[in-house]
Amino acid sequence: MNTLLQHNTRKLPGRPEEPDTERMAKVLESFTRGWAGERPGPGQDNPRYEDYQQPLHAALIVDYASRIPTQVNQLSDEERTFFLRCLKIAEEARPFVRPKSGRALFNPVIWLADGERDLPAWLVTSGVRVRSIGVPAPDLGQRRRMAGLLAEQAGVPETVTGLDVGPLVCRDVREDPTGEEVERFARAATGLTLRAMRESMRLARASKITFDRMEQAVRIYELGVSRNPWTGGAVADSIRDGEAAIGERVLGQEKAVTQTLDVLKRAALGLSGAQASAASVHRPRGVLFFAGPTGTGKTELAKAVATTLFGSEDACLRFDMSEFSAPHSADRLVGAPPGYVGYEAGGELTRAVREDPFRVVLFDEIEKADRGVLDKFLQVLEDGRLTDGQGVTTYFSECVLIFTSNLGVHGPSGPDGRPVAPPAGSDRPSALPRDGRLPETPEERAAFEQEILGNVRHHFEHTLQRPELLNRLGGNVVVFQYIGEATAQLIFKGQLRNIVAHMERQGGLRLRVLPEAEKVLADACTENLRNGGRGIGMKLETHLINPLARGVFDLGTLDEGTTVTVSKVTVHEDGGVELELYASADGAVPLRKGSAP
Incomplete structure (x- = not known):
């Protein structure tokens, strides 16, 4: 066959x-005719001359067909002419009768492409002579057979170009791979090709991984990284060391912190989804759904989890779902299909997770996401992987996924996020007490939690009509409570310390707030706790930061190390705030005085 191809494709002498x-x-074209009358052979006086004039029956495989067009949606003139000619050849092809069987068969041309969109649509879908046949990924039975064949080669030397390069995979030569090990290998290879399974075996040999740990080799092959913070006890130690720090960082949410730590401990021990079948090996390490009022620490807890698990807040990959509310927003996450804007860039989510598989992925305000985005989440929660528009698969098996939502705080919501009528049989449109107070007593807080859970369930089952998505979350819905007065005071003091530290770090000035002024600020900032810690921060900005900036600016240029003292804060009935402050070198004797409305 190679000789025939070379004969038909060689450059003719004297021609460009x-x-x-x-x-x-x-x-x-010559192939579909079977090279009738074109094959080099004996002369006409040879008895076999007639045989060489008959069509040759064969099949031609065009590999890497996806690489033929430069851009399938913008073909060059040469490419368009080529594919049109291919279509014409297919339409004009005729079958040949095999002498022995009498069957009329075509000489098929088989194009191997990554996807049918890699070739012009008018070529793949037009005409009766062209068919698109999808080749599915190997099923579990095929993977079992392949794993069994590879198990037989475990410990058997492999030869490359005649050289003995050692066993295909390292193992204890006293023991043969067991059926259980073969089964684990086959299930771990879900989504892989048979060739990828063999490459995983070669990777295991290079990494000195024994056959009973082939799941580890498959993980390295899929993720492209050999390090794994989840193994060796490093993450477990970080959770033990960081447990107290998380409680100090997220105030007033003891039960939510405990529930979150339980999920992290399961993840560190590899027990997430342990009750399910072995087919769940690719599912995320942990999944959490934070529900509750705004400003209660949901995002802060997600960042604290990232710091505890992976050592830095940068490991928290945050997506604001309000930016993914439009139709087709899912393309931003996983990449646009071929021919659409953004195809070359790929998906924001899939690209980031491939760059670093060990992340906390935070999806903020999930109720605002488009339904197409929810479909992608369902796939991640079930299969633990996504395939982007370029055909590249991203695995989430080492991630912790966290969803946050304000669902249920003010009763059931409609598709636009606005409150709707409560479920049948309920006379409470809100999770708050009847008089509108924030929950304070243990009984009120317990009732608030149950009402939130019920409203979240109503949203998934009735508003979205996606109960399967809620089922994937399981018992990992964590309810955050409104912060109490004592917690609000702690948050206020912590944010005030942040302002003092920031002013010294950025401006070189020391800030001091006298006790009387601090009490006025605290009362004003913690008067309404419906917006939680975020509301306290907004009040501090309007009641301290803004007038402080005006006052310091009016004092003129101050030397580095100067102490700025806020001696009095006045909150007027119209909401205006006035500060009295002075600057001093030693914090006692005023150098300059001023006020800021």
């Missing part, structure tokens, strides 16, 4: 070299 596509089209 033709474009590659032109020569390839001629090869395809």
Whole structure:
């Protein structure tokens, strides 16, 4: 066959070299005719001359067909002519009768492409002579057979170009791989090709991984990284060391912190989803759904989890779902299909997780996401992987996924996020007490939690009509409570310390707030706790930061190390705030005085 191809594609003497596509089209045309009358052979006086004039029955495989067009949606003139000629060849092809069987068969041309969109749509879908056949990924039975064949080769030396390069995979030569090990390997290879399974075996040999740990080799092959913070006890130690720090960082949410730590401990021990079948090996390490009022520490807890698990807040990858509310927003996450804007860039989510698989992925305000985005989440929660528009698969098996939502605080919500009528049989449109107070007593807080859970369930089951998504979350819905007065005071003091530290770090000035002024600020900032810690921060900005900036600016240029003292804060009935402050070198004797309305 190679000789025939070379005969038909070689450059003829005395003629300029033709474009590659032109020569390839001629090869395809000759092939579909079976090279009738074209094959080099004996002369006419040879008895076998007639045999060489008969069509040759064969099949031609065009590999890497996806790489033929530069851009399938913007074909060059040469590419368009080539594919049109291929379509014409297919329509004009005729079957040949095999002498022995009498069957009329075509000489098929098989194009191997990554996807049918990699070739022009009018070529793949037009005409009765062209068919698109999808090749599915190996099923569990095929993977079992492949794993069994590879298990037989465990410990058997492999030869490359005649050289003995050692066993295909390291193992204890006293023991043969067991059926259980073969089964684990087959299930871990879900979504992989048979060739990828063999490459995983080669990777295991290079990494000195024994056959009973082939799941580890598959993980390295899929993720492209050998390090794994989840193994060796490093993450477990971080959770033990960081447990107290998380409680100090997220105030007033003891039960939510405990529930979150339980999920992290399961993840560190590899027990997430342990009750499910072995097919769940690719599912995320942990999944959490934070529900509750705004400003209660949901985002802060997600950042604290990232710091505890992976050592930095940068490991928290945050997506604001309000930016993904439009139709087709899912393309931003996983990448646009071929021919659409953003295809070359890929998906924001899939690209980031491939760059670093060990992340906390935070999806903020999930109720605002488009339904197409929810479909992607369902796939991640179930399969633990996503395939982007370029055909590249991203695995989430080492991630912790966290969803946050304000669902249920003010009763059931509609598709636009606005409150709707409560479920049948309920006379409470809100999770708050009847008089509108924030929950304070243990009984009120317990009732608030149950009402939130019920409203979240109503949203998934009735508003979205996606109960399967809620089922994937399981018992990992964590309810955050409104912060109490004592917690609000702690948050206020912590944010005030942040302002003092920031002013010294950025401006070189020391800030001091006298006790009387601090009490006025605290009362004003913690008067209404419906917006939680975020509301306290907003009040501090309007009641301290803004007037402080005006006052310091009016004092003129101050030397580094100067102490700025806020001696009095006045809150007027119209909401205006006035500060009295002075600057001093030693914090006692005023150098300059001023006020800021």
